[in-house]
Amino acid sequence: MAQKTSGEIEKEFIDGLAKSTGNDLKGWMKAIDGFGSKKRNDVIAWLKSDHGFGHMNASLLAGIHANGGNPVYGSTDDLLDNQFAKAAEMRPLFEEFIAFVKKNFPQSSVLPKKTYVSILENREFAAINIKPKELRIGLDLGERPFDDKAEKAKLTGPMPRISHMVVATDASTFDRDLVELLKESHGRCH
DSSP, X not given: OOOOOHHHHHHHHHHHHHHHHSOOHHHHHHHHHHSSOOOHHHHHHHHHHHHOOOHHHHHXXXXXXXXXXXXXXXXXXXXXXXXXXXXXXXXXXXXXXXXHXXXXXXXXXXXXXXXXXXXXESEEEEEEEEOSSOEEEEEOOTTOOOOSSSEEOOOSSSOTTOOEEEEESSGGGSSHHHHHHHHHHHHHHO
16 A cells, blocks of 8 residues: 555645544634744644644644645645656656665655755755656765766756766666765765
8 A cells, every 4th residue: 555645644634624623724723823822832732732632733733834824745745746747757767766766775755846856864965857858866976077977967956065967868777876876975965
């Protein structure tokens, strides 16, 4: 069974709020507005102590409130979908790359941003731009000379320290050489 995304968990929580608490999202946003503190940890503690929320649900609700009453994680799912709007045929290659990263860096996370996708393990060590005909995999390789494997980075969005990129047009790019480049970038960032 596929693991639920944060966006799916958040949506189920919002959809079930009225039934489980007697108050819908709008009602809870008003209640939090009326609470004395705007500090997220205070709101979480109040939801737990005064309203019987578990920590995860209190955190979700406080996060939504801090985000202007809008879902927090649903928007990250949308950010990824938006990047495929003009490059739908690249999604299978992207999914294959993410599986490749997870196999070699099991502790890593994938975080969609507005213009790119960040690969991080505490700190970002790779970034992906999704183009109609290629994935541009950005890496922090410092002063390493550019060559046919790792060229000068041409990515939109990530930190300037992303210096190099590997261009992937098919899965043959996901090899031992790329693992070594990812390890080098990871080491530089940590």
